[in-house]
Amino acid sequence: MISDLNPDRSLWHLIAVEVRRQRELHQLSGNQLAERLDVDRSTVSRWENGIRRLIDGYAKQLDALRHTNGLFERLVRFATAIDTGDWMTGLAAYQERATRHRMWETVLVPGLFQTPDYARAALRVGLVDDPDRALERRMARQASVFDRPKLPYMSVILNWAVLAQPVDSPEIMKGQLARLLEIGELPTVSVRVLEREAGEHCGLDGPFHLLTVDDRDIAFDDASTRGRLMLDPAEVQSVGVYTDLELGYMEAGRDQEAD
Incomplete structure (x- = not known):
């Protein structure tokens, strides 16, 4: 053999x-x-x-x-x-250990912040074979991050379309928005929204997730069928620069509003 x-x-x-x-x-x-x-x-x-x-x-x-x-x-x-065709397996393991999360999302609320009803509706119209099992895994990922004795630091930027895109009923959207407000009140979490008036920007290429695990950064590039974990330092650095540009873009917009 x-x-x-x-x-x-x-x-x-x-x-x-x-x-x-x-x-x-x-x-x-x-x-x-x-x-x-x-x-x-x-x-x-x-x-x-x-x-x-x-x-x-x-x-x-x-x-x-x-x-x-x-x-x-x-x-x-x-x-x-x-083997399962699902890089989320590796991502979940890193999310559980990460001390810092930096996220950019273009259309949907990030999985770590979704309510069960919102997640179920989103998974039902997606490409997963077993939405119920996928929902269980998503809720388990949330628990592994938010049920820890010490919460990680999280900086999340949502595109305006995330809030504008209806998912299922108005009641489900209301519950999801309430959940976002609740998470935003946590002392280690920052949730911000990039307004529609911002126009074109580097984040239009798609969502990403940057994690700090054991004093090193790991990146995850999301996709509709299969995401991709990036462990190579050069690739991860490019996502880090991308993140800094996006944060800088938002800070510049806030300064203009203040003026």
């Missing part, structure tokens, strides 16, 4: 090959690794042959055992996200 693994084409194959490589690098037998992870020897064999996929809990144990600095945990997270 091992000869059939192709780590150049599959992250799961790469994980399988790396589990075996790390075991042999530290001169451990399959039985010894199994004992240290408290699993059967056959489980280790299945991981290494790509028959059984490594899960997050054992990935963390392998990282701790081999001092691989989160390698297996990251590989499993990305492999799972790619």
